[in-house]
Amino acid sequence: MRTSDFAKWTRQFEDERARRVAQGDPDWRHRATLHPAVWAGIQRFQVGEDGDGANLVAKADEAGDDDYAQAVRLFVAEEQNHARLLAGLLTAGGAPTLTGHWSDTVFVRLRRLLGLRMELLVLMIAEVVALRYYRALREGTGDPLVTDIAGRILADEQRHVPFHCERLHDSLAELPRATRRPVMALWRLLLVAVCLVVAADHGRGLRQLGVGRLRFVTDVVASSGAVVSAVLTPRPDAWTSAG
Numbered sequence: 094m095r096t097s098d099f100a101k102w103t104r105q106f107e108d109e110r111a112r113r114v115a116q117g118d119p120d121w122r123h124r125a126t127l128h129p130a131v132w133a134g135i136q137r138f139q140v141g142e143d144g145d146g147a148n149l150v151a152k153a154d155e156a157g158d159d160d161y162a163q164a165v166r167l168f169v170a171e172e173q174n175h176a177r178l179l180a181g182l183l184t185a186g187g188a189p190t191l192t193g194h195w196s197d198t199v200f201v202r203l204r205r206l207l208g209l210r211m212e213l214l215v216l217m218i219a220e221v222v223a224l225r226y227y228r229a230l231r232e233g234t235g236d237p238l239v240t241d242i243a244g245r246i247l248a249d250e251q252r253h254v255p256f257h258c259e260r261l262h263d264s265l266a267e268l269p270r271a272t273r274r275p276v277m278a279l280w281r282l283l284l285v286a287v288c289l290v291v292a293a294d295h296g297r298g299l300r301q302l303g304v305g306r307l308r309f310v311t312d313v314v315a316s317s318g319a320v321v322s323a324v325l326t327p328r329p330d331a332w333t334s335a336g
Contacts, residue, residue, distance in 0.1 A: 098160075098259075099158060099160035099161040099164050099259075099260075100160040102160070102161075102164040102256050102259075103160055103163045103164045103167065105252065106164055106167030106168065106170075106171070107167065109171070109249070109252070110167065110170070110171075113174070118181075119178070119181070119238055119241045119242055119245075120237075120238070120241075121181055121184075121185055121238075123185065123236075123237055123238040124185055124186070124187075124238075125182060125185045125186040125236050125238045125239050126186065126236065127186060127234060127236065127239065127301075128298070128301040130295075130297035130298040130300075130301055131230075131234070131298045131301050131302065132183070132186060132188045133295075133297075133298060134226070134230075134295045134298035134299075135179055135182065135183060135188070135230070136183060136188065136189075136190065136191045137191070137294070137295070138179060138223070138226065139176055139179035139180055139183065139190055139191070140190075140191050140192075141219060141223075142172050142173070142175040142176035142179060144172070144173075144176075146165075146166075146168075146169030146172065146173075148212070149165060149169065149209075149212055149216070150162070150165055150166055150169060152208060152209040152212055153165035153166075153209065155209070156209055161260065164256065168253060168256065171249050171253070174249075175246045175249065178242050178245065178246065179242070179246075181242075182238065182239065182242050185238060209260075209264065210261070210264045210265075213257050213260060213261050213264070214261065214276075214280050216257065217254070217257050217258075217261065217280070217320065218280070218283060218284045218287050220250060220253055220254050220257065221254065221284060221313060221316060221317055221320060222284075222287065222288055222291055222313055223246075223250050224247065224250050224251065224254065224313075224316065225304075225309060225312050225313045225316065226291075226295075226309075227243045227246050227247040227250060228243075228247055229299060229302040229303070229304045229309070230243035230302060231243035231244045231247055232302075232303070233301070233302030233303045233304065234302065254320065255323065258320060258323040258324050261324045262323070262324050262325070262326075265277075265324060265325070273325060274325065277321045277324060277325060280321070281314075281317050281321060284313070284314070284317050285310070285314055288309070288310050288313045288314065289310060291309075292306040292307075292309050292310050293306065295309075
């Protein structure tokens with residue numbers, strides 16, 4: 094297998110893992126009190142974060158890049174930590190975790206349809222939507238435990254998006270130049286469709302967080318322009334997110 098510039102991502106993920114260990118867990122002694130609709134949203138996002146990532150890891154291994162495969166493993170570990178933090182938050186609020194949700198099932202099936210490129214394109218939709226959701230959760234409750242956990246997850250997601258942008262840039266570079274922008278245009282259309290579904294499904298909870306359905310959709314779609322540019326340009330690492 095070859096090595097690549099993804100070694101820098103492996104180092105970033107490893108540095109972040111060490112920082113998390115030094116920081117320690119949130120103060121689980123705090124009891125979170127939230128509107129039932131907000132708890133329902135957290136339950137659904139917890140299901141989405143909770144997976145072993147085996148399919149993505151296998152496709153990363155097949156890509157033939159040791160550094161990228163290792164970075165993907167560290168990415169999956171961070172997503173699993175998100176699931177653990179959200180499960181702890183639900184426990185602190187006396188809310189159960191869900192064993193599954195239809196939206197997560199649909200995403201997983203879409204991601205597994207084709208190869209790594211399709212996996213990442215679908216995954217990126219979930220990541221971009223999650224950025225706005227966790228920002229709303231961080232800013233919308235005033236609860237110290239919720240704010241802490243949402244802030245931690247949001248910081249991770251802000252690193253995940255440029256990581257995936259860089260790999261997608263390499264992947265789309267393998268396609269004929271004339272097809273690259275249409276691919277990302279279709280990605281953006283799918284993002285809009287997914288975002289509308291999420292806004293409808295989480296509407297009551299979003300209102301409790303001070304974000305209406307229309308604002309949520311508008312913000313996600315607006316942020317997707319930077320993602321498309323990052324994937325299509327030679328420097329996807331320049332992508333930044335307001336958070």
